[in-house]
Amino acid sequence: MSDESTTIRPARGKLGVLLPGMGAVATTFVAGVEAIRRGKADPIGSLTQMGTIRLGKRTENRVPRIRDFVPLADIEDLVFGGWDIFEDSMYDAAMNAGVLSKDLLNEHKEFLASITPMAAVFDKRYVKKLDGTNVKGGANWMEKAEALMEDIKRFKESNGCDRLVMVWTASTEVFLEPKPCHQSVKALEEAMRANSPEIAPSMVYAYAALMSGVPFANGAPNLTVDIPAIHELARERRLPTAGKDFKTGQTLMKTVLAPMFKARLLGVSGWFSTNILGNRDGEVLDDPASFKTKEESKLSVLESILQPDKYPNLYADMYHKVRINYYPPRGDNKEGWDNIDIFGWLGYPMQIKVDFLCRDSILAAPIVLDLALFMDLAHRSGMRDTQEWLSFYFKSPMHAEGLYPEHDLFIQLMKLKNTLRHMKGEELITHLGNEYYD
Numbered sequence: 307m308s309d310e311s312t313t314i315r316p317a318r319g320k321l322g323v324l325l326p327g328m329g330a331v332a333t334t335f336v337a338g339v340e341a342i343r344r345g346k347a348d349p350i351g352s353l354t355q356m357g358t359i360r361l362g363k364r365t366e367n368r369v370p371r372i373r374d375f376v377p378l379a380d381i382e383d384l385v386f387g388g389w390d391i392f393e394d395s396m397y398d399a400a401m402n403a404g405v406l407s408k409d410l411l412n413e414h415k416e417f418l419a420s421i422t423p424m425a426a427v428f429d430k431r432y433v434k435k436l437d438g439t440n441v442k443g444g445a446n447w448m449e450k451a452e453a454l455m456e457d458i459k460r461f462k463e464s465n466g467c468d469r470l471v472m473v474w475t476a477s478t479e480v481f482l483e484p485k486p487c488h489q490s491v492k493a494l495e496e497a498m499r500a501n502s503p504e505i506a507p508s509m510v511y512a513y514a515a516l517m518s519g520v521p522f523a524n525g526a527p528n529l530t531v532d533i534p535a536i537h538e539l540a541r542e543r544r545l546p547t548a549g550k551d552f553k554t555g556q557t558l559m560k561t562v563l564a565p566m567f568k569a570r571l572l573g574v575s576g577w578f579s580t581n582i583l584g585n586r587d588g589e590v591l592d593d594p595a596s597f598k599t600k601e602e603s604k605l606s607v608l609e610s611i612l613q614p615d616k617y618p619n620l621y622a623d624m625y626h627k628v629r630i631n632y633y634p635p636r637g638d639n640k641e642g643w644d645n646i647d648i649f650g651w652l653g654y655p656m657q658i659k660v661d662f663l664c665r666d667s668i669l670a671a672p673i674v675l676d677l678a679l680f681m682d683l684a685h686r687s688g689m690r691d692t693q694e695w696l697s698f699y700f701k702s703p704m705h706a707e708g709l710y711p712e713h714d715l716f717i718q719l720m721k722l723k724n725t726l727r728h729m730k731g732e733e734l735i736t737h738l739g740n741e742y743y744d
């Protein structure tokens with residue numbers, strides 16, 4: 307054990323989890339936490355609740371649960387709130403989403419019905435497929451941000467929260483590239499006052515969160531917090547940010563399989579990925595502009611893991627295609643197919659087919675829980691700006707300028723656990739292991 311542990315403020319009192327977007331993912335997360343708190347289910351898929359961490363040498367046999375090792379908020383202390391363009395309570399929204407059984411939702415009806423959405427900051431130009439009435443007025447983006455800050459303050463006071471975190475669980479916005487107005491806080495604020503079309507609603511939430519002292523994690527592939535203006539604000543206000551795009555189904559598979567191909571020097575000539583899904587997310591992604599945001603997020607993964615510039619004979623000619631098809635009959639139960647054409651010794655071809663019949667929101671819900679708890683931990687530990695150690699949870703992990711993102715799931719996990727060891731002054735684990743043979 308080293309004496310370089312970080313000072314971590316204790317997790318006292320209630321932690322409010324604020325969710326812009328109370329759709330399938332958000333309601334599956336909240337209903338799930340309530341079911342777990344009432345002892346009806348286990349927190350399956352959640353590293354903070356079920357994961358362990360090895361400390362010291364393999365001979366020491368010190369393997370505490372992560373939640374016994376670092377001071378995380380207790381799930382009993384979580385309270386939930388959020389915004390949506392539809393007026394449905396969490397109960398109605400969860401019923402509509404059709405992810406969880408009616409029986410389970412009815413068991414927690416009173417609790418879920420008590421969580422109703424605050425009026426959203428919305429602009430149809432950014433999510434073309436949706437129209438809702440529960441939307442804030444205001445002369446410009448800045449006025450809307452101020453209204454969000456009021457909501458945040460009121461929520462914190464009326465729920466007696468000690469701290470808050472915000473996790474974006476709203477729809478994917480249209481593709482946006484960084485513009486001059488995203489380059490500094492001053493430029494961003496001017497553009498917000500001028501009601502510029504280059505400001506996305508998600509940026510207004512992120513701005514309001516940081517101005518209110520609230521960490522922000524982005525579950526969608528939107529640009530949102532990945533702009534210099536927000537990095538500047540997060541550094542100035544000593545607040546953590548993280549993103550982007552929850553890594554759940556097909557990309558989770560890719561970030562496990564692709565590192566294996568590279569580790570064994572197997573070539574890839576083609577990777578065709580297609581999805582069918584029928585939830586509201588699928589409907590939003592049926593718009594080409596929203597799909598482009600998702601596509602960029604999904605495509606970058608292989609390129610970055612396989613490094614075709616370093617291994618041109620194995621990966622330079624790879625054909626990579628990702629498709630998402632809106633297919634209503636499947637609802638939230640997505641099917642993700644991958645056809646992978648690989649080649650081995652002397653160039654002989656082989657094929658791998660993956661057919662993942664997954665459940666989108668069931669995979670995303672534990673990620674929301676872990677991010678809420680780890681972002682709060684980071685905040686109490688004085689960590690600010692991009693939390694790269696949380697790359698484990700994202701399809702397009704945010705990273706400092708000049709770095710490439712780390713996509714390999716197991717490197718991401720090692721990075722996450724080493725960050726926790728570092729926080730607590732434990733030795734980092736390198737897996738060198740020479741000492742066992744001295």
Ligand SMILES: NC(=O)c1ccc[n+]([C@@H]2O[C@H](COP(=O)([O-])OP(=O)(O)OC[C@H]3O[C@@H](n4cnc5c(N)ncnc54)[C@H](O)[C@@H]3O)[C@@H](O)[C@H]2O)c1
Nearest residue numbers: 327329330331390426475476477478526552554586587666
């Ligand atoms: N489920 C997964 O596996 C997964 C994985 C990665 C990313 N995501 C992303 O998570 C997000 C949520 O997914 P979902 O399946 O819950 O979608 P959903 O359509 O069920 O829910 C999104 C909700 O956001 C609301 N909304 C849209 N714009 C808003 C705004 N400006 N303010 C407030 N609310 C707004 C919509 O009305 C909707 O209720 C999507 O962006 C999706 O791409 C999901």
